[in-house]
Amino acid sequence: MKKGLSIVLGTVIALSLTACGNGATTAPKSAESTKPAQTTVKKYTFGTDATFPPFEFQKDGKYIGIDIDLINAIGKEEGFEVEIKPMDFKGIIPAITAKQLDGALAGISITDERKKVVGLSDPYYQAGLSLVVREDNTTIKTPDDLKGKVIAIKKGTSGAKLAEEYGKKYGATIKHFDDSPSMYQEVANKNADVTIEDFPVISYKIAVDPNSKLKIVGDRLDSDFYGIAVSKDNVELLDKINSGLKKLKANGKYDEILSTYMGKSTK
Template identity: 55%
Template sequence: MKTFKIVSLLFVVALVLAACGTKEVGNAGAGDAEAKSYRVGIDTTYPPFEYEEKNGDYTGIDIDLINAIAEDQNFKVDFKPMDFGGIIPAMQAGQLDVAIAGMSITDDRKKVVDFTDPYFKAGLTMVVKQGETSIKSIEDLAGKKVAAKKGTTGAKFATEKAEEIGFELVQFNDSPAMFQDVANGNSDVLIEDYPVIAYAIAQSTLDLEIVGDRLNGDEYGIAVLKGKNDELLKKMNEGLANLKDSGKYDEIVNKYLNE
């Protein structure tokens, strides 16, 4: 009888331990499920917002910002570098969940994507080879060759103005090639986001200079496919607000632009 009681007691203890073990495994699985991974489209030819270092790591304002939002909102980031013009089509094809690529908030893009609250005020500007004095305003582009990057608001702006003012538009796949084209004197002027070209000129030996006033007041936003990812959009906005409140946002921007 005593032997039976001991065996029964051991059986009960085993059941309790098994139950506890099962509960712990369940909790671990739930924790992993909470940390979702999102595919993030970036354009690594766009310093200071995003670019690739010599060791292969990605860096820049956008990279640091999305990583900080991910930490704040408990999700993981899987970066997918590509040409800027291919980012929204990749989202439409289901290859990306989100995009952060110095993307200006425009009415045309709003037809396809939902934007977060703006995270940076940019604006387009004109850039010429150093010493060029014939271009001071948009009206001076008549008869000139103007360079812009494909798929950007700079290219859209230039396309809309080309016939009105009377200039030739040349479009490039990446910013460095566009910068070099103007520096070499092949194109007379380029149109680019102010913070991008200001950083590029400061960090390189390109013989370029900014001229005239800013052409517009563009603002950058983080994008998700329209009507398809409200949960992620909410996470982005909450994370961005938290970073601004904590001072982390200013810390990230000042690291690259020293504003």
């Protein structure tokens, strides 16, 4: 009898120990151990010239425009954050080469000269330069009319380079400015005869500012394309930008951004 009782008690104890053991190994993990691993999102700093509507400008204390919306949309597609740093256009390329910026969007024309010092994305907008005069000017219609004239231009732009060529060819005087509004005002005030500006930019300016006193004359002087600039050795960022551009053009977001600022059929 005692032997039988011992066997029964032994069996009960063994089963109890087994149950305790199973409970210990299957207990739910702590909330801390089940948290997903934190991933760090990269942030890139992009320079821009905030006096270049409709591509970049300031409104109600915020930077907006085609370029600003575009890089933010690319960042969303490719999983990186964007910090915008406004600055004079002439300082943008030097800031990239000095690694003070990761990249820049500022209506930057893709040229062989710029390709030597920075990486440039696939083209995202076809622009072209135009002659711009005061609205009552009837003497300037083509570059051949620039003989002895005064050309106002913004430093570091494709328009500035073309103006220098016209200066040598036609004996025109060149007056340099740090921003677009200053060169526009110089023409409006009759202190300069003409300026050279990107067609979409000056078209937008005249459309939204009926008091600009400016008009576009003649055909476009060239047909350049805008690109996003990055440090020449930052292949990773350039690949992300090109990938993001393709996605935005495919899903319709690119067209949506353009139409927000320039209406339809603006490419």
